[in-house]
Amino acid sequence: MIANSSTTGPLGTEVGSEGQLGLAQTTGRYVVVFEEDTSPTDILGATAGSSNVADSRDFESQAMDMDATGGADATVFAELGIAVVSVDPEQLGSMQTSEAARGTILSVSPELIHHVLDAPLDYLRGYRDGVTDLTGRLGFDDEPPAARGAGASAAPSFADTDQATWGIQATRVSTTTKTGEDIKVAVLDTGLDSTHPDFVGRNITAKSFIPGASPQDGHGHGTHVIGTSCGPKAPSGTRRYGVAYKADIFVGKVLSDEGSGSDAGILAAINWAVANECPIISMSLGADVARPHPPYNQAGRRALAAGTLIIAAAGNNANRPGNKGFVGAPANSPDIMAVGALDPQLRIARFSARSLPGRGGQVDIAGPGVNVYSSWPMPTRYHTISGTSMATPHVAGIAALWAEATGRRGLALWATMVKESQRLGMPSVDVGSGLALAGG
Amino acid sequence: MVQVSVTVDDGHLSTIGIVADALRDRGMDVADVLAELGIITGSVPQVRQSALMEVDGVISVDADQTIQLPPPDSPVQ
Numbered sequence: 001m002i003a004n005s006s007t008t009g010p011l012g013t014e015v016g017s018e019g020q021l022g023l024a025q026t027t028g029r030y031v032v033v034f035e036e037d038t039s040p041t042d043i044l045g046a047t048a049g050s051s052n053v054a055d056s057r058d059f060e061s062q063a064m065d066m067d068a069t070g071g072a073d074a075t076v077f078a079e080l081g082i083a084v085v086s087v088d089p090e091q092l093g094s095m096q097t098s099e100a101a102r103g104t105i106l107s108v109s110p111e112l113i114h115h116v117l118d119a120p121l122d123y124l125r126g127y128r129d130g131v132t133d134l135t136g137r138l139g140f141d142d143e144p145p146a147a148r149g150a151g152a153s154a155a156p157s158f159a160d161t162d163q164a165t166w167g168i169q170a171t172r173v174s175t176t177t178k179t180g181e182d183i184k185v186a187v188l189d190t191g192l193d194s195t196h197p198d199f200v201g202r203n204i205t206a207k208s209f210i211p212g213a214s215p216q217d218g219h220g221h222g223t224h225v226i227g228t229s230c231g232p233k234a235p236s237g238t239r240r241y242g243v244a245y246k247a248d249i250f251v252g253k254v255l256s257d258e259g260s261g262s263d264a265g266i267l268a269a270i271n272w273a274v275a276n277e278c279p280i281i282s283m284s285l286g287a288d289v290a291r292p293h294p295p296y297n298q299a300g301r302r303a304l305a306a307g308t309l310i311i312a313a314a315g316n317n318a319n320r321p322g323n324k325g326f327v328g329a330p331a332n333s334p335d336i337m338a339v340g341a342l343d344p345q346l347r348i349a350r351f352s353a354r355s356l357p358g359r360g361g362q363v364d365i366a367g368p369g370v371n372v373y374s375s376w377p378m379p380t381r382y383h384t385i386s387g388t389s390m391a392t393p394h395v396a397g398i399a400a401l402w403a404e405a406t407g408r409r410g411l412a413l414w415a416t417m418v419k420e421s422q423r424l425g426m427p428s429v430d431v432g433s434g435l436a437l438a439g440g
Numbered sequence: 441m442v443q444v445s446v447t448v449d450d451g452h453l454s455t456i457g458i459v460a461d462a463l464r465d466r467g468m469d470v471a472d473v474l475a476e477l478g479i480i481t482g483s484v485p486q487v488r489q490s491a492l493m494e495v496d497g498v499i500s501v502d503a504d505q506t507i508q509l510p511p512p513d514s515p516v517q
Contacts (some may be wrong), residue, residue: 221517263443
């Protein structure tokens with residue numbers, strides 16, 4: 001009826017045999033995952049006839065004595081809602097379909113055997129190092145690694161369609177259900193063209209931090225990045241170019257119509273956004289200064305602690321392949337997220353700055369930053385430009401979608417962005433955790 | 441006159457107004473007290489900049505950096 005468990009050798013031939021390349025080794029037992037707020041011990045007793053059940057709660061600090069529980073029909077890990085069960089396959093079937101188990105079991109899987117991972121053979125390591133050295137000397141380290149062996153996928157290549165820009169597609173914004181609704185996104189830049197038809201009906205709070213100037217955008221840069229981060233889902237007569245199309249937009253004009261600004265206005269605007277509880281600040285601006293600037297270190301730290309994630313452009317001072325550039329201020333502050341730029345083949349952009357060696361100076365994440373189509377002051381209406389300035393609002397808009405989806409703020413939101421980004425075959429000093437992605 | 445940002449330590453955040461007064465006493469023309477960030481901005485004569493560091497609660501006094509975007513018709517911004 002109940003088969004004795006065994007840590008060596010399978011129960012039956014159908015679960016895979018030891019040593020076969022490509023097949024997982026199994027013990028013959030099953031790992032059962034239960035729904036939250038159920039009682040695995042009771043369910044197992046009623047459905048699998050497990051009379052001898054070891055429960056982790058029976059042990060001091062739940063330190064289960066594996067020697068003592070070796071003969072148990074089932075061992076239950078109470079904190080995890082998971083049990084390892086010795087049953088034969090017929091019993092497994094009836095357990096899952098029984099009335100007592102209905103709605104309580106999430107999954108049943110064969111218990112796997114794990115091994116210490118082997119180190120690569122020395123000769124393979126030497127070969128790999130030799131190839132890396134050669135490609136580095138030839139300046140090819142910005143290219144994605146050549147496909148080797150099974151499992152390598154074709155190089156990505158995105159393009160604008162009538163429906164959406166390449167960046168909206170690549171980041172999966174085109175298929176997400178999230179909108180950024182009720183999330184305040186502050187964009188600190190040259191302002192916004194308030195006459196632009198694509199922003200009619202939006203919740204917009206605008207303030208100028210340039211003495212003598214209104215928040216109206218007389219340059220273009222601000223309207224472009226606000227379009228990318230928060231533009232409409234279905235702009236009339238053109239393709240979608242914006243991410244968080246229901247976000248509340250906080251326009252902070254910190255750069256003049258000539259494109260210049262200084263710390264005083266930028267810090268005042270950051271303070272304003274934090275005071276208004278904006279979860280996200282997008283700053284497509286920076287100075288080519290390698291040393292992290294103390295006021296931005298403090299501003300970033302305190303904003304993050306208050307639940308505001310500041311996202312800034314890494315910088316455009318590279319000229320690859322030779323000159324990798326460096327992350328400037330404010331992006332190089334430790335508590336400010338620095339964004340690198342990718343092209344439509346998801347390679348690092350020619351101008352995208354590389355991480356500095358010191359704390360804070362790293363590129364944290366990347367976004368679409370080459371040939372980015374977005375809004376522009378009237379009558380021009382739309383324009384296509386490139387820059388880490390364009391990658392930044394993609395990431396900011398996606399952060400708004402994740403803030404809406406998860407309720408997370410500050411450092412937890414940062415971690416979510418990193419966790420959910422698409423790893424690329426590029427050095428992390430250039431792309432951080434990879435391409436920011438929207439969720440489902 | 442030098443435009444500066446004065447950063448206040450965590451222990452003085454709740455009394456940042458007092459720090460601002462002390463900075464004024466030392467010759468700073470205080471423009472803004474950014475309470476959320478713990479930063480006081482304004483200007484000070486170059487010769488008095490180092491004196492501001494002596495004020496209780498001041499971690500750092502930094503001259504403003506400026507930002508300059510490329511022109512609007514630039515392909516890379």
